[in-house]
Every structure is written in C-alpha cells, then in structure tokens.
Amino acid sequence: MKRYIVLSILAVSLMTAFAQEDAQKYRRSSIYSLMINHTDQQFAKEIKEAFLQIPVPDKFNDHNLSVKVVNMDKKLAGAKKEQENATVTDFLEKNKIASRLVGRWFNRDFFTGQCDMELVKERGLYNANEFDKQLATRSARGMAMLQDAGEELIGNTFVLVNDIRYVDKGQKSKVVGGIFKVLGAAASIVTGSNSFSDLGDNLGKIAESLKGFSVKINTFLYRLDWNDELAGEFYQEQYASAPDETKCKNFEKARGKYTLKYVGKVESSGSKTSFLGIKEDEPIVMVRKACQRAIDENVVDLQREYEEFRAKTPLLSVEPLTAYIGMKEGVNSKSKYEVLEVIEMEDGSHKYERVGVIEPIPSLIWDNRYMATEEGAQGANLGFTTFRKVSGKNFSKGMLIKEMNK
Numbered sequence: 001m002k003r004y005i006v007l008s009i010l011a012v013s014l015m016t017a018f019a020q021e022d023a024q025k026y027r028r029s030s031i032y033s034l035m036i037n038h039t040d041q042q043f044a045k046e047i048k049e050a051f052l053q054i055p056v057p058d059k060f061n062d063h064n065l066s067v068k069v070v071n072m073d074k075k076l077a078g079a080k081k082e083q084e085n086a087t088v089t090d091f092l093e094k095n096k097i098a099s100r101l102v103g104r105w106f107n108r109d110f111f112t113g114q115c116d117m118e119l120v121k122e123r124g125l126y127n128a129n130e131f132d133k134q135l136a137t138r139s140a141r142g143m144a145m146l147q148d149a150g151e152e153l154i155g156n157t158f159v160l161v162n163d164i165r166y167v168d169k170g171q172k173s174k175v176v177g178g179i180f181k182v183l184g185a186a187a188s189i190v191t192g193s194n195s196f197s198d199l200g201d202n203l204g205k206i207a208e209s210l211k212g213f214s215v216k217i218n219t220f221l222y223r224l225d226w227n228d229e230l231a232g233e234f235y236q237e238q239y240a241s242a243p244d245e246t247k248c249k250n251f252e253k254a255r256g257k258y259t260l261k262y263v264g265k266v267e268s269s270g271s272k273t274s275f276l277g278i279k280e281d282e283p284i285v286m287v288r289k290a291c292q293r294a295i296d297e298n299v300v301d302l303q304r305e306y307e308e309f310r311a312k313t314p315l316l317s318v319e320p321l322t323a324y325i326g327m328k329e330g331v332n333s334k335s336k337y338e339v340l341e342v343i344e345m346e347d348g349s350h351k352y353e354r355v356g357v358i359e360p361i362p363s364l365i366w367d368n369r370y371m372a373t374e375e376g377a378q379g380a381n382l383g384f385t386t387f388r389k390v391s392g393k394n395f396s397k398g399m400l401i402k403e404m405n406k
Helices: 002-023 044-053 086-094 097-105 118-124 128-136 140-152 170-191 195-210 228-238 245-257 283-305
Strands: 030-037 069-071 157-168 213-225 259-268 312-318 321-323 337-344 350-360 385-392 400-403
Touching: 030 044, 044 069, 044 157, 044 283, 086 097, 086 157, 086 213, 086 259, 097 118, 097 157, 097 213, 097 245, 097 259, 118 140, 128 140, 140 228, 157 283, 213 283, 228 245, 259 283
Parallel strands: 030 069, 030 157
Antiparallel strands: 157 213, 213 259, 312 321, 312 400, 321 385, 337 350, 337 400, 350 385
C-alpha cells in the first residue's frame, strides 16, 4: 500500500512540475535590475552580496546587463519626491543603457556588429522556421511579426534601479534585548538556577542581531522607448546578420538615439519583515530576506500604480482554477484578475481579449514570498493559488490572468 501512495505522490509532483514548466511559456516583459550601493553606510558589503543573489522576478524575463551594482556615496532624494531623480537618469544616459538593452535583444556582437533574432523568437514564442521564412521574403506578414515583437517584447523592456539604504534600529532592538536579559536574570533569582539567565542572554543577543536590521529601498522604474521609426532605422542601417563594419559603426553613432522613459518610483521600508527561520550565525540570509522582501513589495506597488508594468500569469488549471502566483506578487483576499485569451491574427501579430474575471479563495492563497516556508507562514506549502470565477465561461489552461485596478 505504501508503494502505491509513494507512486501517487510522485505522479502528482511530476504533473505539477510539468504544469509549471508549461506555464512558463508565455510572453513576458523584460527587466534589467540594478542597485545603488552606498559604500559609506554600515552593512554596505552585505547588502551588495545579498542583492547579487536576488533573481529577476519570475514573471519577467531576465534582461540584465553585466553591471548590476553602482557604487555611490551621494544620498538620493526619496521616492516620495514628485520629480524624477536626476542622478539616476544621468547615470543611465551617460552609460547608454538603452542602446545596451537593444543590443542584448539582438545578441549583438560589440566588435563585429553581427546580430541575430534568436532571443526575439524565443521570447515571442514564434515558430522559428516560419519567422525566418517570412523575414527572408520580406513579406507583409513578416513585417507585422517584427512590429508585433517590437510592441509586445522590446517595447516592454524595463529598468529597475534600487536605491538600498540600511536603517539603524539598533536602539529599539537593544531595548528588546535588554528586556529578555532582565527576564532571564529575574527568573534565575527566583529559581536559583543560571540556566534561565543564560537563556535570557542568548535571546537578548538574537534580538539585538536580528531585530536591529532593516532596509529602506527606493525603486525607480524606467521603460525602453522603442518605436517604429527607431526600429526601421535599426533593421535597415544597423542590423547585420554577418560581421559588417559599416553597420557596426552606424549603431555606435546612433547610440544616443536610444533612450529610457522615466515611469515612476515607490518606496518600501522593509520594516514588516519577519526574521523567523533564520539562524543567529546566518546574518547574510537575514540581509537578503530583508532586501528581497522589500524589492518584491516595490515591484508589486509599481505594477499596481503603473499598468504598463503589470505582469500576466497563465492559468495552471481550470478545475480548479489555479495559477502559479501568490503573496510575492501581491495576491490578497481583495484581489481581482481579468482572464485574457491570446489571439493570433492573420498577419502573425497577437492581441488579448478579456473572457472573464476571477478572484482568489482567501484560505488558498499561496505564500511564495522568500523564506516563507522557513518561517512557517500559512499557505507556504500550497504551491499555487486557487481562484473562483466571478464572471465569464469556457476558461482554458494557459489563458493569461492580469490584476485589475481596485
């Protein structure tokens, strides 16, 4: 009997794994995420190391460049300021980040100028042979597919600049630690035993080391400005399918034409982070948890405030309605999602049509935040969030869901 139970569990696990793998095949926006490292602050090295371990949110494509950390001593204006931060924008412009993002889209060789369309085909889920055939014949369908890729993929390339600052809450934590030590000492007086005193000292140290750490993160959002005019010039004068000195120089001369459009900014204090599940001798884990939770929170806030940045997620199943999304992406009992059907047009382009609305079942919301399992959070072991239908019919696995305005 045990053998059948084990096989059944294995089968379910494999089905879930295949479902999740299949669900990864959908068009997503792309992100380049970098941080501003204030070298003059405490824990600067630990914060930098923690950030380098944080992956791009899994509902986006990783479009990172070689530079992930920018060292800076200057304190930047907070996210509550209305104006665009000139220091951040100036860095992006001086380093021609926009043109570098374009080059990455086409796997451009810096020395020869040679490009290819492999990344566009892969992320756009185009039939590779059909895509190449249509482009080679310069057909109307091929041009429509190129324009579609530009609007849906290249034009949805974003830059997240995370200004991470350590917040010293040491005084508050020392008070908490002192209370534990006093309680331990009082207990030892009553019982005549030193074990309670030792326990109080240990709890005090833990309180001082863990509760005293917090980060404040200002996240600035930019979007690659990609339009038909730029695309036409790139494909005609700069795109080279083989090494080409002239087109290589054309791209270098045109770098200044590629720009990033400032979208907006948000702030997270990271003050709500729980450090349950972290051992006292693992301070770098504590730092990463604080940073990752705060950055994830900022990504959610940016998506809710700026619809152009809002991610889509496919349905894993329809009976029941489930999706590989959870608290990390901001799912809560008040969330509502539109269900979208992807329609491929005759010319090869895509459009989205709403076919219904769903909402999460409060008791079945997946807590997929970083280290939720280690801290024993409710819903951490669900593996996905289960929804119920609000309106619509004939939903299918693979249809995309997108959070609606509240």
